[in-house]
Amino acid sequence: MNNKLLSALTATAAATALLGATAPAHAFSFGTSGIKFQEDTSVNFKFKESHGGFTSSLGIYTVNDSTIAKVTSLFSETKSSDNGDSNEWKGSLGDTVLGSGSVVFKFLANQVYTLGLASGDNGTVYSTSTLNTNSNGSQQAVFGGSNLWNALNQEMTSTFQAAGQFTDGTGSLSNGSTLISFDDRGNGLDADFQDFTVSAEAVPEPITMTGLAIGFGGLIAARRRRRANKTVS
Numbered sequence: 121m122n123n124k125l126l127s128a129l130t131a132t133a134a135a136t137a138l139l140g141a142t143a144p145a146h147a148f149s150f151g152t153s154g155i156k157f158q159e160d161t162s163v164n165f166k167f168k169e170s171h172g173g174f175t176s177s178l179g180i181y182t183v184n185d186s187t188i189a190k191v192t193s194l195f196s197e198t199k200s201s202d203n204g205d206s207n208e209w210k211g212s213l214g215d216t217v218l219g220s221g222s223v224v225f226k227f228l229a230n231q232v233y234t235l236g237l238a239s240g241d242n243g244t245v246y247s248t249s250t251l252n253t254n255s256n257g258s259q260q261a262v263f264g265g266s267n268l269w270n271a272l273n274q275e276m277t278s279t280f281q282a283a284g285q286f287t288d289g290t291g292s293l294s295n296g297s298t299l300i301s302f303d304d305r306g307n308g309l310d311a312d313f314q315d316f317t318v319s320a321e322a323v324p325e326p327i328t329m330t331g332l333a334i335g336f337g338g339l340i341a342a343r344r345r346r347r348a349n350k351t352v353s
């Protein structure tokens with residue numbers, strides 16, 4: 121590889137890295153009004169903790185008009201809690217929820233999704249409020265950052281009064297981890313919003329490497345064209 125080509129490649133790599141770092145964020149919604157991305161987007165979900173009295177399962181569902189269809193389960197409890205009602209029915213990874221506790225799901229562009237927490241006979245509550253038709257579209261999930269976790273823990277045993285302030289994870293999803301926590305409508309509709317808690321973080325797409333490969337291919341082609349031209353002249 122000659123120096124000229126090397127420096128051109130280095131410049132391309134730098135420009136591509138810069139492009140990757142400064143690429144504009146694509147519009148998306150990720151909260152109680154629905155989940156939809158403009159581009160295919162992979163999100164890493166991690167089970168954090170549960171505090172509901174049911175044996176619940178969190179899944180991802182597609183929403184087409186009013187039809188809700190389950191796509192996949194993310195995390196399923198094998199029992200209602202680690203140890204009965206101790207620690208507010210606490211369910212932990214490795215005890216109530218088995219496996220790695222980490223699942224990556226790829227949301228397809230422009231498809232509308234919702235998360236749903238299924239709790240046996242108690243029914244399913246959705247993160248998209250309008251889909252909770254059995255309860256007049258009530259909010260059953262909260263979306264927020266680390267301040268949400270602190271706020272939830274402060275009111276562990278009672279109604280979470282601040283739920284209405286945590287409806288949108290859009291701001292934090294691209295920059296870090298979003299916390300999502302559900303109320304399962306059990307225990308006399310206590311609305312504690314700590315019955316099932318996960319975190320969600322966007323997984324960076326390998327856009328920079330793809331860009332680099334295209335840039336590299338383009339340079340090689342340009343070099344060949346230049347050589348071919350030289351031969352002709």
Ligand SMILES: [Ca+2]
Pocket residue numbers: 171172173208209312314315
């Ligand atoms: Ca609870």
Ligand SMILES: [Ca+2]
Pocket residue numbers: 172303304305306307309310311312313314315
């Ligand atoms: Ca509850």
